[in-house]
Amino acid sequence: MRPITLDRAWPLHGSATTRQLEARAIAAAGPHVLMQRAGLAAARLALALAPHARQVWIACGPGNNGGDGLEAAMHLQHWGRKPCVRWFGDERRLAPDAAASLARARAAGVPFTEATPELQPQDLAIDALLGLGNTRPATGDLAACIAALNAGAAPVLAVDLPTGLAADTGQADGPAVRAQYTLSLLTLKPCLFTGMGRDLAGQVWFDALQQGDTVQANATLAGPPPARPRAHASHKGSYGDVAVLGGAPGMRGAAVLAGSAALHAGAGRVYVATLDASASDLASGAPELMWRASAELALARLTLACGCGGGPLVAAWLPQALDEAARLVLDADALNALAADKRLQDGLRRRQQPTVLTPHPLEAARLLGNSTAAVQADRLAAAQALAERFGAVVVLKGSGSVVAAPGRTPSINPTGNALLATAGTGDVLAGFVAAHLAAGSCAWEAACHAVYQHGALADAWPAGQALTASALARAAS
Numbered sequence: 001m002r003p004i005t006l007d008r009a010w011p012l013h014g015s016a017t018t019r020q021l022e023a024r025a026i027a028a029a030g031p032h033v034l035m036q037r038a039g040l041a042a043a044r045l046a047l048a049l050a051p052h053a054r055q056v057w058i059a060c061g062p063g064n065n066g067g068d069g070l071e072a073a074m075h076l077q078h079w080g081r082k083p084c085v086r087w088f089g090d091e092r093r094l095a096p097d098a099a100a101s102l103a104r105a106r107a108a109g110v111p112f113t114e115a116t117p118e119l120q121p122q123d124l125a126i127d128a129l130l131g132l133g134n135t136r137p138a139t140g141d142l143a144a145c146i147a148a149l150n151a152g153a154a155p156v157l158a159v160d161l162p163t164g165l166a167a168d169t170g171q172a173d174g175p176a177v178r179a180q181y182t183l184s185l186l187t188l189k190p191c192l193f194t195g196m197g198r199d200l201a202g203q204v205w206f207d208a209l210q211q212g213d214t215v216q217a218n219a220t221l222a223g224p225p226p227a228r229p230r231a232h233a234s235h236k237g238s239y240g241d242v243a244v245l246g247g248a249p250g251m252r253g254a255a256v257l258a259g260s261a262a263l264h265a266g267a268g269r270v271y272v273a274t275l276d277a278s279a280s281d282l283a284s285g286a287p288e289l290m291w292r293a294s295a296e297l298a299l300a301r302l303t304l305a306c307g308c309g310g311g312p313l314v315a316a317w318l319p320q321a322l323d324e325a326a327r328l329v330l331d332a333d334a335l336n337a338l339a340a341d342k343r344l345q346d347g348l349r350r351r352q353q354p355t356v357l358t359p360h361p362l363e364a365a366r367l368l369g370n371s372t373a374a375v376q377a378d379r380l381a382a383a384q385a386l387a388e389r390f391g392a393v394v395v396l397k398g399s400g401s402v403v404a405a406p407g408r409t410p411s412i413n414p415t416g417n418a419l420l421a422t423a424g425t426g427d428v429l430a431g432f433v434a435a436h437l438a439a440g441s442c443a444w445e446a447a448c449h450a451v452y453q454h455g456a457l458a459d460a461w462p463a464g465q466a467l468t469a470s471a472l473a474r475a476a477s
Helices: 015-029 034-051 063-077 096-107 138-149 197-201 253-266 310-324 333-340 342-350 361-368 370-376 379-390 425-438 441-459 469-475
Strands: 009-010 058-061 083-087 124-128 157-159 181-185 202-208 218-222 241-246 267-272 301-308 327-330 355-357 393-396 402-404
Touching: 015 034, 034 063, 034 096, 034 124, 034 157, 034 181, 034 202, 058 063, 063 083, 063 096, 063 124, 063 157, 083 361, 241 253, 241 310, 253 267, 253 425, 301 310, 301 425, 310 342, 327 333, 327 361, 327 425, 333 342, 333 361, 342 379, 355 379, 355 441, 361 370, 361 379, 361 393, 361 469, 370 379, 379 393, 379 402, 393 441, 402 441, 425 441, 425 469, 441 469
Parallel strands: 058 083, 058 124, 124 157, 157 181, 181 202, 241 267, 241 301, 301 327, 327 355, 355 393
Antiparallel strands: 009 218, 393 402
16 A cells, blocks of 8 residues: 655556456455455554554445445454444345445444544544445435535544545546545546545555556556756757747737747747737846747747737638647647647648647637537547547546547646646647757657646645746746
8 A cells, every 4th residue: 555656657548448457357366355454454554554553434435446445444443443334335235245244243232323523633634435336416415525524623444445535537427525535445536636536635645455457548647857967068958949939919918928838848949920010028027038020930940839819810820730840839829729720620631740739728719629628528538529529639637637639548747736737837738839849859748748848847746835827937947
């Protein structure tokens, strides 16, 4: 058992592949063994998280997740930790493994109660209600139990998944447990790291239950980019030229932010071409940025970040950008223009050069022709659909940003926090991606590494200090 750390990549498995692994593990180990291992792991983690708890309340559902909780209760009872169980099962319908765990808990003297105990902050509540068995929104007594878990003073440990969180999507369609800790069992599930999952799961721990991965992962939790020291015998041309095309009237700062981000992320040279004919040099704090008229950009040798603050004016430049740019990052209004014009979409599909799209959920919905709610309902599927439709690498931004590419297992980024929910941080990300592309990374690596870097800067942000997009761009240096 170990906490999930950000120093390496982790394979993620959805409900179907987890069920395959579970069936193989049970066939190899025999009946009830896997549940016993799961319950013991949950009890050990409970003891480590709340060593001074005077009481542990365990909410157990009617299926195997509840069986895991009953096993944990048995161990905690043996260890003198005073567990009490709220059980929602029906003995006439119990599967054999869960029935065996119920009998073991009763034999150990675990008390069962329908009352909600008054827990203190040093105590612990354990959510073992539904896990992968969550198929529809909780109602009635089950919903009331979820509310009680969320309202209590004690921290909550979720066994496998917080109840109400969909294993494959990271969304909750009804009442859901908000846990401070989650112990993911047998496999790590994608839902814990994207969408609502990061808020509901808290700190994630993992126990493989003595099994190894034997099926293809559904996604990967990204690890940090490798260090790439610069050679002494190099010059500004060694790290590529980035151009930013955007900055329509009233939005010129977006182009400056993207250019500043590319500059501080290591691009050798950065050009900024705004679509505001009256624009003057806005970057007095970044004299390294070079200002050009859009017609002066030699796109065939540049990495172009297109769309940042571009407004409707950027649409006129997209055909040339799609045809000529050596490497291309499409952001913001470039994506909106793309969504509204089938000819531009066809031009994107014809492109052979490296291309990265960086939509937020609303922009992704426009590109897919559906709603933001539909995108957020299954972020992995939405990102993959965009990548396949346009033949490009896609960064679907948000909590647990998803990077997808045609024919590749998608990646979920583990870094970042709500400090990034401020204007301009998306422009900064576009600049980061462009800098990585210009320095020679392939489109997939440029997207994954830039997203990780972007979020990691926010995670390391000084407490009490406001994060602004301009400061975020400078922090990359």
